[in-house]
Amino acid sequence: MATKNGNAYAIVALLCCGAALTGESASAAKATECTKINICYCVNSELRATVDANFARFRQLLADQRKAGKLVGYMSVPLSPSGGGNFDVNKEVAESAKAAVEKRFGADQVFVLNPGTADADLPNGSGADYMLMWTTLLEGPNGLGEDLDFVYFVGPLDFGRYFGLDGNGDMAKLDQFFDKRVKANSGFEKAAKEGLSKTAFRNYYALKASTAFSRGAHDEWNIIRSVNERRRNDSKLGIANQIPVLFDGHGVAPSSWETTVSDGYVGKCAM
Numbered sequence: 001m002a003t004k005n006g007n008a009y010a011i012v013a014l015l016c017c018g019a020a021l022t023g024e025s026a027s028a029a030k031a032t033e034c035t036k037i038n039i040c041y042c043v044n045s046e047l048r049a050t051v052d053a054n055f056a057r058f059r060q061l062l063a064d065q066r067k068a069g070k071l072v073g074y075m076s077v078p079l080s081p082s083g084g085g086n087f088d089v090n091k092e093v094a095e096s097a098k099a100a101v102e103k104r105f106g107a108d109q110v111f112v113l114n115p116g117t118a119d120a121d122l123p124n125g126s127g128a129d130y131m132l133m134w135t136t137l138l139e140g141p142n143g144l145g146e147d148l149d150f151v152y153f154v155g156p157l158d159f160g161r162y163f164g165l166d167g168n169g170d171m172a173k174l175d176q177f178f179d180k181r182v183k184a185n186s187g188f189e190k191a192a193k194e195g196l197s198k199t200a201f202r203n204y205y206a207l208k209a210s211t212a213f214s215r216g217a218h219d220e221w222n223i224i225r226s227v228n229e230r231r232r233n234d235s236k237l238g239i240a241n242q243i244p245v246l247f248d249g250h251g252v253a254p255s256s257w258e259t260t261v262s263d264g265y266v267g268k269c270a271m
Helices: 045-067 087-105 127-139 156-163 170-184 186-193 198-208 215-232
Strands: 030-034 040-044 071-076 110-113 150-153 245-247
Touching (some): 030 045, 040 127, 045 071, 071 127, 071 215, 087 110, 087 156, 127 215, 170 186, 170 198
Parallel strands (some): 150 245
Antiparallel strands (some): 030 040
16 A cells, blocks of 8 residues: 655555555644445545546556456555554555566566556545545445455565565574665665664664554555455356455455455544
8 A cells, every 4th residue: 555654646455455654734624524335434525536536547557557458456564663664664565566577477467557657646645545546446436446456465575575585584684784874865865863773773674664553555465355345246246256356466365355454544433
C-alpha cells in the first residue's frame, strides 16, 4: 500500500500499502466513506476529489496495460517507516520487487502496479485516505476485482534480494548497509539523527520487513479475501476464477487466502 509520513510522495499500501503517512491538518473535515464491498474508512472529505482523480488514472493505466496484452497485478508493499524501517529504502525495495516480478513472468506479459509511485500522492493524506483509494481500485466496479489478474504481497525474500542477504551473517550486512547509507545519503542521515537507530533498522529488516507488519497491507489482504469470497459465490466465476494471491514469490494456499487478518486503517469515524 502507498501511504506517507512526511515524505514527498506515497505508498500500501500497500500495501500499500501503500502505507507511509503524512500528517493531516487539524481542521480537516472528517467523513466516513464506505466502498462497494462495505469496507469503511474515516477520511478527509476535502481529499475526495483527489482520491477519485487518482483512482480514475490508475484504473485507466491498468486498462491500457490489458489492451497491450498484459496481465495486470497490484503489489502490496510496506512503505511506512514504522517499526524501524525507512521510507526511502522501502520505496527502493518496492521498485526492486516490481522489477523482479515483471522479470520473472516477462515484462512483455505482465504489468505490476507499484503503489509507491509519485502519481499516488495525496497531499496531507492519512493511511485511511490512501486505503480508500486502493480499496476502490482493488474491489473493482462490481466488487469482484475485475481490474486485476493477480495480487503480489511483498515478503522477506523480496527485501533480502534488495539488501543482498544470502543467509550468512545477514544482520552484519544490514549494519554495514546502515553505516554506508548514513555517510552517502543525506535523507537517511537525517532519519538517523531524528531517531532511527542502527539496531532498530537491523532488527526490522532482518526479522520484520514484509507486508505481515504493515497496517495497509492487512487491509489489502482482507480486501482481496473478500473479493475472492464474492467470486467463489458468483455463479459465473466460482473457485476456478478467484484472483491469484502471491506472497514472497510463492502462491498462497487456500487455507491462508480464505482467512482474515486484523484490520489496519478500516473503521468509521467516531460519532
